[in-house]
Amino acid sequence: MRSGPAVAHLQRVRWATTLLFAATTALCLLFLAVLAVRTDARSRTNDLDNDVGRRADGLARTLYYDGGVLHLDALAEDDLALSAERLAVVRAPAPGLPQVRHASAAPAARAPLPDQAGLDDIWRQVEHEQETVFMAAEAGGREIQWAAAPVWDGDRIGAAVLVGADPAQSLAAHDRLVRRLALGCAALVLAAAAVGHLLSGRAMRPALRGLDRQEQFLAEAAHELRTPLATLRLVVETGGTSPARAPAALDEAVRLVDRLGRLVTGLLARARVEAGTQDVELTPLRLDQLVEQTVEELPDSTGVTVTTEAVVVDGDPELLAQAVRNLVENALRHGGGTPVDVSVTAGRIAVRDHGPGVPAEDRTRVFERRVTGTTSTGTGTGLAIVRWVAELHGGTARLSPAPGxxxxAELLLPVR
Structure with a gap:
């Protein structure tokens, strides 16, 4: 499992991105929900006003005065009157308070009309506006929405038709909408947070893979440079303590420095290839000569026997040399001190030791990166490089038991 300050920082960034995604979604949904709630409230109020206003206007046109007498016969058969929740006809005071000439209400209405003070307010509004007015007035302990339309007697307002409706049902539907919007927005915010967390995790994967590659590169660089640096130190110390050996030590130090330079070049090339900033440049080369030169440059190659035949492949010389060094050094280090035989045939580099071998179940696993152990083939770091180089060249790497x-440890490459 990944760990470390860089990974922890990426995880914090991921959670911050998730919270930002969720917060942005929540703000947008909140704005839309508030807009929807306000629009619904206005729409329901307008619908209620339109309904009572339409009834009041229609009924006011059916009523008329004849010789100063208000005729209410049309109320008995007009559908607008029969289906009205609350209906009243108020006559003008002459003088005094407004007089109720007709009143009706649905069975559920406890008190069909406002009290006398409410009727006075409605009448004054009608007289002042001289057209249909809308206002809220209490009736039976409930807030009722009223529309009052004037009935003209000549050039004066002789009466008013009042139609009322209880907004409780509309308000209850509005409350249900608010609750559904709240639940829906909460669910969408949670879904957005989950999606944001998933997307941010996917966006972080390249960075995490980059961290893995960086850690692996550092491990492989240390693995590759450790042996030549230790050898260089030993050569320098030997030349410094023995003046007679100084010229030979200097020559050996120069050779090791050259080898280190090639190692660093190979490491940088491998890092660039893995990062995708550089392509592998495959050129025709003599595989047998490359193997012979690579083994010859090893500091401890006295126990290594090389047999080759002329083989030409397309490959990167630095990367292939690095893979060969890893195979031979692993065999020398973990073969139990036994001789190591290196052979080159058509498309095959085989490195054999005479040690205890590797269990069958571990022969694939040891090629994985970060797999370590004291097997006869060495550590997973070195063999992982071998397999990586083989795959870059279109080949494979494998372990197999040797007869006797x-x-x-084989590196298989396509031949020209």
């Missing part, structure tokens, strides 16, 4: 004991 020991192990073959």
């Amino acid at each position: 004991g020991g192990l073959y």
Whole structure:
């Protein structure tokens, strides 16, 4: 499992991105929900006003005065009157308070009309506006929305038709809408947070893979440079303590420095290839000569026997040399001090030791990165490089038991 300050920082960034995504979604949904709630409230109020206003206007046109007498016969058969929740006809005071000439209400209405003070307010509004007015007035302990339309007697307002409706049902539907919007917005915010967390995790994967590659590169660089640096130190110390050996030590130090330079070049090339900033440049080369030169440059190659035949492949010389060094050094280090045989045939580099071998179940696993152990083939870091180089060249790397004991570590490459 990944760990470390850089990974922890990326995880914090991921959670911050998730929270930002969720917060942005919540703000947008809140704005839309508030807009929807306000629009719904206005729409329901307008619908209620339109309904009572339409009834009041229609009924006011059916009523008329004849010789100063208000005729209410049309109320008995007009659908607008029969289906009205609350209906009243108020006559003008002459003088005094407004007089109720007609009143009706649905059975559920406890008190069909406002009290006398409410009727006075409605009448004064009608007289002042001289057209249909809308206002809220209490009736039976409930707030009722009223529309009052004037009935003209000549050039004066002789009466008014009042139509009322209880907004409770509309308000209850509005409350249900608010609750559904709240639940829906909460669910959408949670879904947005989940999606944001998933997307941010996917966006972080390249960065996490980059961290893995960086850690692996550092481990491989240390693995590659450790042996030549230790050898260089030993050579320098030997030349410094023995003046007679100084010229030879200097020559050996120069050779090791050259080898270190090639190692660093190979490491940088591998890092660029893995990062995708550089392509592998495959050129025709003599595989047998490359193997012979690579083994010859090893500091401890006295126990290594090389047999080759002329083979030409397309490859990167630095990367292939690095893979060969890893195979041979692993065999020398973990072969139990036994001789190491290196052979080159058509498309095959085989390194054999005579050690105890590797269990069958571990022969694939040891090629994985970060797999370590004291097997006859060495550590997973070195063999992971071998497999990586083989795959870059269109080949494979494998382990197999050798006849008579020991192990073959093979690098298989396509031939020209």
